[in-house]
Amino acid sequence: xxxxxxxxLLNLVIALVNTNAAMTKQQVRTAVxxxxxxxxxxxxxxxxxxxxxxxxxxxxxxxxxxxxGHTDELGYRIDQDAYxxxxxxxxxxxxxxxxxxxxxxxxxxxxxxxxxxxVKLRAAGAGDPSADALAGLAPSVRAxxxxxxxxxxxxxxxxxxxxxxxxxxxxTVLTRHVEPWRIAARDGGWYLMCFDRDxxxxxxxxxxxxxxxxxxxxxxxxxxxxxxxxDVMLGKAHGEVRAAVVAVRPERAGALRARAKAVPxxxxxxxxxxxxxxxxxxxGDRAGWDILEVPYRSLSGMASEAAGYGAALVxxxxxxxxxxxxxxxxxxxxLGRPGVAEVSCG
Amino acid sequence: MAERADDRLLRLLGIVAYxxxxxxxxxxxxxxxxxxTPAQIQKDVDALWVSGTPGxxxxxxxxxxxxxxxxxxxxxxxxxxxxxxxxxxxREAVALVAALRxxxxxxxxxxDPARSAVVESALRKLTDATGEAASxxxxxxxxxxxxxxxxxxxxxxxxxxxxxxxxxxxxxxVSEREVDPVRLHTQDEYAYLAAWCYRATAPRTFRxxxxxxxxxxxxxxxxxxxxxxxxxxIDFAALFAGGSSPLATIRFAPRARWFAEEVPVxxxxxxxxxxxxxxxxxxxxxxxxxxxxxxxxxxRSVAPAALADDVAGAAAEALALYATGGxxxxxxxxxxxxxxxxxxxx
Numbered sequence: 001x002x003x004x005x006x007x008x009l010l011n012l013v014i015a016l017v018n019t020n021a022a023m024t025k026q027q028v029r030t031a032v033x034x035x036x037x038x039x040x041x042x043x044x045x046x047x048x049x050x051x052x053x054x055x056x057x058x059x060x061x062x063x064x065x066x067x068x069g070h071t072d073e074l075g076y077r078i079d080q081d082a083y084x085x086x087x088x089x090x091x092x093x094x095x096x097x098x099x100x101x102x103x104x105x106x107x108x109x110x111x112x113x114x115x116x117x118x119v120k121l122r123a124a125g126a127g128d129p130s131a132d133a134l135a136g137l138a139p140s141v142r143a144x145x146x147x148x149x150x151x152x153x154x155x156x157x158x159x160x161x162x163x164x165x166x167x168x169x170x171x172t173v174l175t176r177h178v179e180p181w182r183i184a185a186r187d188g189g190w191y192l193m194c195f196d197r198d199x200x201x202x203x204x205x206x207x208x209x210x211x212x213x214x215x216x217x218x219x220x221x222x223x224x225x226x227x228x229x230x231d232v233m234l235g236k237a238h239g240e241v242r243a244a245v246v247a248v249r250p251e252r253a254g255a256l257r258a259r260a261k262a263v264p265x266x267x268x269x270x271x272x273x274x275x276x277x278x279x280x281x282x283x284g285d286r287a288g289w290d291i292l293e294v295p296y297r298s299l300s301g302m303a304s305e306a307a308g309y310g311a312a313l314v315x316x317x318x319x320x321x322x323x324x325x326x327x328x329x330x331x332x333x334x335l336g337r338p339g340v341a342e343v344s345c346g
Numbered sequence: 347m348a349e350r351a352d353d354r355l356l357r358l359l360g361i362v363a364y365x366x367x368x369x370x371x372x373x374x375x376x377x378x379x380x381x382x383t384p385a386q387i388q389k390d391v392d393a394l395w396v397s398g399t400p401g402x403x404x405x406x407x408x409x410x411x412x413x414x415x416x417x418x419x420x421x422x423x424x425x426x427x428x429x430x431x432x433x434x435x436x437r438e439a440v441a442l443v444a445a446l447r448x449x450x451x452x453x454x455x456x457x458d459p460a461r462s463a464v465v466e467s468a469l470r471k472l473t474d475a476t477g478e479a480a481s482x483x484x485x486x487x488x489x490x491x492x493x494x495x496x497x498x499x500x501x502x503x504x505x506x507x508x509x510x511x512x513x514x515x516x517x518x519x520v521s522e523r524e525v526d527p528v529r530l531h532t533q534d535e536y537a538y539l540a541a542w543c544y545r546a547t548a549p550r551t552f553r554x555x556x557x558x559x560x561x562x563x564x565x566x567x568x569x570x571x572x573x574x575x576x577x578x579x580i581d582f583a584a585l586f587a588g589g590s591s592p593l594a595t596i597r598f599a600p601r602a603r604w605f606a607e608e609v610p611v612x613x614x615x616x617x618x619x620x621x622x623x624x625x626x627x628x629x630x631x632x633x634x635x636x637x638x639x640x641x642x643x644x645x646r647s648v649a650p651a652a653l654a655d656d657v658a659g660a661a662a663e664a665l666a667l668y669a670t671g672g673x674x675x676x677x678x679x680x681x682x683x684x685x686x687x688x689x690x691x692x
Contacts, residue, residue: 005351010358010397014408014426018399031400054352059435084430088475094468101445110441115381116356117438122379123360124431125367139449139532141485155482156436171600171620185448185485188534188608208607230484254514255556258492304640311663312518326668329661331642336658337651 008034009051013060013078022065022075052076058116059083085124095121106143144183144190147207150214151192154180157220160197164212165205173211178203179223184230193233195223204234244302245317247275247289252312256305260292271316291316299324307332357382358390358397359432362408365422366429370411373418391420398426439476440483446472448485452532453496453554461500487532496530498560499539503527508565509541512558517632520558521545526567530554542570591627594634595649598622602644605637621646628653635660 003011011033016023029035029044038044052062060083065075090098098121102114147163154161161180166173178194181202185191189206196203245263248256263271271291296302303324306315315322357380364379365371377384391410398407409424434442446469455461502509509527514520525541528549532538537554549570593612598605600620611626628634638645638657648654 006349006354006358007393007397009351009355010393013355013359014398014428015400018427027400033397033400033402054355057435058352058356059433059438080427080430083433085433086475088471090468090471091464093464094471097446097449097465097468098442098472101442101449104445104448105441112353113435113437113441114445116353117434117442119353119356119360119380120432120434120438123364125364139445139452139454139487141445141448141487142534152437152440152482166600166603168600168603171603171616171622182481183483185483185487185534189604209603251520252518254518254520254558258514258555258558307642307661307664308636308640309518309664310636310639310660311667314664314667322668326665328639328642329665329668331645332639332661333658333665335638335642335645335648335661336655 003034003037005051008032009054012051013055016062016076016078017080019077022077024073024075026073028076059120085120088121088124090121090124100139104140106140107145107148109149110144141185142188142190144185145207145210147192147210147214148183150216151180151183154214154216155182155225157216158223158225159216159220160218160222161214161216163210163214166209166211168206168209176205178205181225181228182230183207184234186231186234191234193228193230202233241295241297242318244294244296244306244315244321245271246292246294246306247271247314247316248292248309249312250288250290253309256294256309256313257292260294263291263293274316275314289314296321303328354390356432358394359428361387361390361420362394362422362425362428363431365420366425370414370419370421373420376420387420391415434476439472443469443472443476444483444485448487452487453493453537454500454530454532457493457496457500487534487537492555492557495554495557495560496537498562499527499530499554499557502560502562503530505562506567508563508567510561510563511552512560513552514556514558515632516556516630516636518636524563525550525552526570542568591629592650593625594628594653595623595625596638597646597648598624598641599644599646602641605641609637631656639664 012028012035015028015032023031025044025048028048029038035044035047038047055062055078060078062076062078063082065077066072098118102111102118105111105114150161153159158179160177162175162177164173164175177197178192179197180192180194182193183190184193190208192205192207192210194203194205195201246256246260268291275289294302299320302321303315306313306321306325307328315325360380361376365376373384373387377387380387394408395410396402396407400406406426407424408422408426408428411421411423414421446465449455450462450465450469455465499509501507509525510522511525512520512522523543523545525539525543527539527541529540530537531540539552539554539557541550541552542548543550597617598621600622603622606614606622606624609624609626611624613625615623617623634653635657638648639661642657642661648657
């Protein structure tokens with residue numbers, strides 16, 4: 001009788017769960033349905049090793065035990081307590097939430113992981129999922145890419161990985177050897193937090209700039225992962241909230257207004273004389289500006305946003321934001337053909 | 347594509363563990379629970395029926411009640427000890443827990459105490475059952491916009507009511523619209539509202555952080571052709587697509603690499619000196635102008651020249667404001683001075 005691999009694996013699991021002590025390889029080969037198909041010793045060995053690996057990947061560890069007696073032969077069995085899911089009593093609404101989480105990932109490998117988890121949870125007898133509690137809600141995260149699988153494997157086993165990485169500051173590609181700690185997604189990017197063996201320092205790598213396959217190398221347990229805060233390591237937690245004061249044309253910069261507050265009229269005087277002169281070359285008058293206080297953390301982020309609004313916004317304070325904004329505007333003004341900017345405006 | 351052996355094994359074991367607790371279950375219900383067809387469940391039952399412990403005599407085998415099967419009901423009578431659902435593997439737990447933690451932090455969940463409670467309890471039960479293995483992946487999505495806006499959207503979605511919103515586009519134009527909300531979708535750094543827009547009389551996607559105000563009306567939402575549940579994902583390519591839109595080619599310094607990573611472009615060419623060149627369709631000139639000003643220090647060249655002039659003109663106009671304001675011209679350089687003489691026509 002020829003069995004397909006799933007049925008052979010099923011019989012192996014049933015046999016190794018029900019065995020009294022353990023089964024030797026030879027017993028598996030002769031007694032478990034599907035293994036007698038192996039034409040040679042080598043073919044059997046390969047088949048058995050592959051099946052054990054697959055079971056381990058599914059969360060069903062095959063343990064090795066000495067069979068005792070006068071041989072060195074090893075025995076195999078599966079310990080149900082080691083693989084059983086502790087009782088998990090999910091309500092329909094909670095299962096609905098988990099089903100939604102299954103749509104969260106866009107990567108095939110992660111979808112496979114989630115689908116397996118769902119099969120296991122449903123086998124545990126959870127009720128039918130109800131999506132009512134989360135009608136219309138569907139979060140998802142950008143695909144993390146092929147590096148995910150090897151990196152998770154490395155983090156779990158504490159193994160070193162190597163990959164080639166394109167540096168952002170000069171575009172060069174170098175091979176890196178790192179001890180992976182954690183993978184994080186923030187602001188639309190995926191980051192690898194790790195210890196860089198070449199630099200002998202903690203480093204954050206942007207995963208989209210990994211240009212090669214990630215190879216897991218070296219022994220397991222090669223390092224320890226320290227306690228750390230993702231945002232501190234990414235530098236996102238640094239930088240207090242500061243305030244910039246900007247003048248904005250009425251009805252403009254709506255997205256920025258959404259988080260800004262108006263400077264009170266009493267303080268307006270301080271700024272109004274620094275606004276573009278009504279009699280000057282620009283179209284506008286001092287009254288034609290709203291003065292807003294805008295919170296920001298990142299100087300360059302604030303300056304970029306301000307510059308992006310062009311002539312609809314003028315930065316009044318602080319000097320650092322103004323300088324950075326002007327740097328962007330000046331560089332942009334130099335992009336056009338000489339003299340053309342004036343012509344097109346004039 | 348044929349089903350993978352490990353996925354099928356998982357289902358075979360899942361069916362036995364589930365039926366052991368659930369009693370007789372209609373074939374269709376079993377298929378729905380495990381996300382497959384009744385025909386496949388029938389094949390699974392046939393395979394289980396001949397599986398068991400070595401020897402494979404009738405008493406060794408997993409058994410079902412034959413009469414029930416004929417009535418389309420699966421009734422397990424002998425489980426051969428395979429009654430325990432499987433533990434979640436590390437990767438599976440990582441994928442689920444990371445997704446749930448990210449969901450917990452989204453505005454749509456935070457704005458609704460009932461949702462929050464469901465996600466929180468699902469997460470707690472899951473981590474209780476799996477341990478704290480899940481810190482290998484840390485995902486945080488968009489903060490998701492103004493609390494009141496999110497609360498109004500969530501409430502309207504649940505009640506099926508039309509919304510009135512004030513929205514500012516990426517080109518900084520504010521408009522009032524009435525929309526029938528379909529879905530609140532958080533993708534990476536932004537939350538989006540998918541809706542039928544009465545102003546455009548078409549489906550539209552709105553970035554939640556650009557919704558300045560949202561008011562729930564008491565008008566029930568209507569069915570709109572083409573606004574199905576299917577399009578769960580934001581099609582970024584489609585947002586920027588436009589086969590007939592003109593092409594632009596921009597050469598960047600390495601520091602601006604995120605542009606190539608996050609903006610849908612037609613092509614990216616890495617140049618030997620670390621610079622890179624992207625080609626993209628100009629479907630939203632206002633957005634592109636603003637973005638190029640923000641990135642200007644890292645922009646080496648822009649083609650066609652008319653686009654470069656457009657960007658430079660907008661920047662020169664803004665520089666003119668700084669030059670004529672009370673700041674003095676410090677840092678603005680001669681470009682501002684030049685532009686100030688002629689940038690007054692807009």
